[in-house]
Amino acid sequence: MKINKNTKISELIKENEATIEAIVSINAHFKKLRNPLLRKILASRVTIDDAARIGKCEVDVFFNKLEEIGFEIEKSTSEPPKKDIAMNNNENQEIVTVIASGKVTSLDVRPALAQGNDPFKEIMGALKTLQDGYVLEIINTFEPTPLIKIINSKGYVSMVKNEDEVIYTYFFKSDEAAKPIAIPNLVFKVTLKELEIEKLKCKKEIHEVDVRDLEMPLPMVTILNKLEELKQGDVLYVHHKKVPQYLLPELAQRNFKTYIAEIDDENVKLLICQ
Amino acid sequence: MNPIGSQNAPSPKVVIPHFVFGGLVWLVVTLLITFNSEAFTQHFFNPVLLSITHLLALGWITMVIFGALYQLIPVIVEVKLHSEKLAVISFVLLGLGSLLLAFSFWNLAFGTLMFTAGGLIVVAVSLFLINVLTTIYKSTKKSIERTFIVSAVIWLLFTVLAGLTLAINFNHPFLKPAHLELLKLHAHAGIVGWFLQLIIGVSSRLIPMFMVAHNLNTKKLNVAFYLINFGLIIGIISLFLGIKWGVTTSIFIGLIGIFSYLSFLVEAYQKRIKKQLDIGMKQSAFSFLLLLIPCLLILMLLPNFSLFTSFSLPLILAYGSILMVGFITSLIMGQTYKTLPFIVWLKVYRGKIGKLKLPLPKDLYNEKIAVAQLWLFALGIVVFLIGIINSNTFLIQLSGVILFLSVMLYNINMLKIIFHQPKNIA
Numbered sequence: 038m039k040i041n042k043n044t045k046i047s048e049l050i051k052e053n054e055a056t057i058e059a060i061v062s063i064n065a066h067f068k069k070l071r072n073p074l075l076r077k078i079l080a081s082r083v084t085i086d087d088a089a090r091i092g093k094c095e096v097d098v099f100f101n102k103l104e105e106i107g108f109e110i111e112k113s114t115s116e117p118p119k120k121d122i123a124m125n126n127n128e129n130q131e132i133v134t135v136i137a138s139g140k141v142t143s144l145d146v147r148p149a150l151a152q153g154n155d156p157f158k159e160i161m162g163a164l165k166t167l168q169d170g171y172v173l174e175i176i177n178t179f180e181p182t183p184l185i186k187i188i189n190s191k192g193y194v195s196m197v198k199n200e201d202e203v204i205y206t207y208f209f210k211s212d213e214a215a216k217p218i219a220i221p222n223l224v225f226k227v228t229l230k231e232l233e234i235e236k237l238k239c240k241k242e243i244h245e246v247d248v249r250d251l252e253m254p255l256p257m258v259t260i261l262n263k264l265e266e267l268k269q270g271d272v273l274y275v276h277h278k279k280v281p282q283y284l285l286p287e288l289a290q291r292n293f294k295t296y297i298a299e300i301d302d303e304n305v306k307l308l309i310c311q
Numbered sequence: 312m313n314p315i316g317s318q319n320a321p322s323p324k325v326v327i328p329h330f331v332f333g334g335l336v337w338l339v340v341t342l343l344i345t346f347n348s349e350a351f352t353q354h355f356f357n358p359v360l361l362s363i364t365h366l367l368a369l370g371w372i373t374m375v376i377f378g379a380l381y382q383l384i385p386v387i388v389e390v391k392l393h394s395e396k397l398a399v400i401s402f403v404l405l406g407l408g409s410l411l412l413a414f415s416f417w418n419l420a421f422g423t424l425m426f427t428a429g430g431l432i433v434v435a436v437s438l439f440l441i442n443v444l445t446t447i448y449k450s451t452k453k454s455i456e457r458t459f460i461v462s463a464v465i466w467l468l469f470t471v472l473a474g475l476t477l478a479i480n481f482n483h484p485f486l487k488p489a490h491l492e493l494l495k496l497h498a499h500a501g502i503v504g505w506f507l508q509l510i511i512g513v514s515s516r517l518i519p520m521f522m523v524a525h526n527l528n529t530k531k532l533n534v535a536f537y538l539i540n541f542g543l544i545i546g547i548i549s550l551f552l553g554i555k556w557g558v559t560t561s562i563f564i565g566l567i568g569i570f571s572y573l574s575f576l577v578e579a580y581q582k583r584i585k586k587q588l589d590i591g592m593k594q595s596a597f598s599f600l601l602l603l604i605p606c607l608l609i610l611m612l613l614p615n616f617s618l619f620t621s622f623s624l625p626l627i628l629a630y631g632s633i634l635m636v637g638f639i640t641s642l643i644m645g646q647t648y649k650t651l652p653f654i655v656w657l658k659v660y661r662g663k664i665g666k667l668k669l670p671l672p673k674d675l676y677n678e679k680i681a682v683a684q685l686w687l688f689a690l691g692i693v694v695f696l697i698g699i700i701n702s703n704t705f706l707i708q709l710s711g712v713i714l715f716l717s718v719m720l721y722n723i724n725m726l727k728i729i730f731h732q733p734k735n736i737a
Contacts, residue, residue: 165663165666165667166663166667166733167733168659168732168733169661224315225315226315249525250523250584251523252520252521252522252523252585253520253521253653254653254656254657254664254671254672255671257664258664258665258669258671260665261664261665261666262665263665264665265665265666278525280389282319282320282385282386282389283320283386283657285318285319286318286320286661287661287662287664287665289318290661290662297315302454303525303526
């Protein structure tokens with residue numbers, strides 16, 4: 038099998054079981070691969086390149102070991118490694134400042150890993166509930182390179198710190214990034230007639246909800262809950278008492294288009310679509 | 312089809328400091344009551360009482376109202392607040408001004424210090440007025456709530472200008488009427504013109520909303536608006552010119568206006584869909600019961616309107632105290648539980664609502680602490696009133712301690728709300 042630095046560890050193991058012991062011999066850190074559960078979690082996400090970084094050695098060390106057990110190395114691998122800011126242990130000034138101000142939510146994934154659980158969902162969940170202006174700290178035993186890539190792609194900056202074999206990874210979304218980039222105007226005041234026309238235009242299913250008898254903030258919570266359940270293209274028709282001032286920014290942030298028709302002082306109809 | 316702005320709420324950073332400052336000032340005031348109980352057994356024109364009154368009126372009540380209005384006005388008129396920067400400047404000036412004013416009353420420093428304090432407050436109020444009016448007139452949305460707020464804010468400016476004039480008149484007398492009559496004018500412009508009208512404007516929107524009551528007769532509010540303002544103007548002119556029957560007439564007109572408003576609230580209460588009142592609404596309901604007491608007291612004071620009898624003096628003190636410490640304070644404490652948790656909840660969970668199972672605003676404070684706070688407050692205010700009417704310093708002192716405990720609990724809950732950390736109920 039021809040391999041390069043982007044080949045996944047899981048493919049190597051699939052091809053040749055001896056890969057496990059070959060990699061463990063490079064760094065005792067990779068003993069985890071002997072555990073079939075952990076192997077399933079980790080090996081599928083990690084490339085040779087990532088593994089070299091985790092094991093703190095050159096990619097060539099891997100290639101040498103793998104050649105010994107019969108893998109063929111592709112030529113193109115000699116190209117210089119791409120510079121990846123996220124992987125640098127360089128301090129990110131923004132993150133350092135936030136940490137100094139104590140705004141850190143910490144998540145230790147070592148217990149989960151020790152039990153053979155995949156902490157991926159837990160980490161993404163923590164990221165989702167992370168308060169604006171806070172840094173998420175992941176405590177781990179190795180540098181979670183694939184995770185960093187995924188989270189970076191969502192607009193977070195990251196920083197990795199190594200202290201006595203414990204790896205701290207930090208993620209942060211700066212205010213600039215968190216603020217929706219100049220929300221396009223998605224809210225329209227219309228007449229009831231125009232609203233009905235928009236409603237007729239919808240080819241997909243129209244869901245209806247009446248929030249007039251709910252105490253605040255339940256109207257808002259109910260509407261946003263409903264919207265989460267909608268299928269692509271479905272539309273929500275809302276009976277409301279007033280123009281929901283606090284709901285509108287939430288809708289705009291989620292890229293919903295909202296048509297508002299005020300009938301009287303106590304009757305407002307909303308049509309919310311994607 | 313008209314596109315409209317979606318992000319009208321002000322930054323919580325502008326609103327929340329008002330609540331913190333106000334809560335702390337109110338806590339300090341309970342200590343001042345405890346250690347200066349004799350001030351409530353003397354003539355009301357004494358330095359300690361003037362100091363306490365202005366701390367309460369400006370540092371606590373007006374401060375919290377400013378913060379709440381920055382949040383509420385954009386909701387009522389559906390446009391963004393004109394300027395957050397102006398709001399911050401106004402906060403700092405009002406805070407400094409009210410502390411300085413209390414300090415100068417306490418030390419009988421009726422000179423430069425008091426003018427400086429008064430000047431700061433006048434500037435703070437003017438900036439607030441500009442901010443509010445500019446915001447409101449950006450919108451074409453007309454409602455009786457809006458009319459009440461505009462009128463209240465104008466009365467506030469009148470009140471502080473009258474206050475400043477009184478300070479000048481005290482040093483260099485130039486006005487003909489007796490100083491104490493002018494004091495009544497200043498006090499009622501503040502209490503009826505500013506506090507009461509603002510409370511009517513804000514509560515007639517919020518209370519039906521919190522109780523979920525539909526189809527109310529808002530004509531009652533229009534009646535209240537015209538009668539209260541008409542009564543107040545007649546009252547102020549009559550006080551200035553010393554026309555006694557004019558004052559009496561104005562009181563009756565004003566009272567009818569207040570009862571028209573109260574009947575609107577009763578209607579909202581009867582038509583409410585949410586049957587169970589939560590703790591914030593219970594304290595608010597309690598405050599409206601307290602409002603009946605000064606309405607009764609002012610009628611009792613009418614026939615016996617000479618100022619220096621041993622009968623009327625404690626009653627006048629009770630009248631002012633029950634309005635400021637009883638009605639207005641209780642309402643603000645109750646409504647804080649309805650507004651502040653929502654503001655913080657939205658700040659913490661914005662963007663996540665509906666996606667995850669989240670706590671609700673009412674989960675941000677400790678319910679038991681809030682219940683204890685309400686009972687202590689009710690006990691404290693009753694003891695306070697009995698103490699004042701009987702000129703009993705021990706009872707006043709005792710009420711100060713009870714109120715201190717209540718306000719302590721209130722502050723604990725406020726801080727708990729403000730420092731709420733995001734939680735995910737999985």
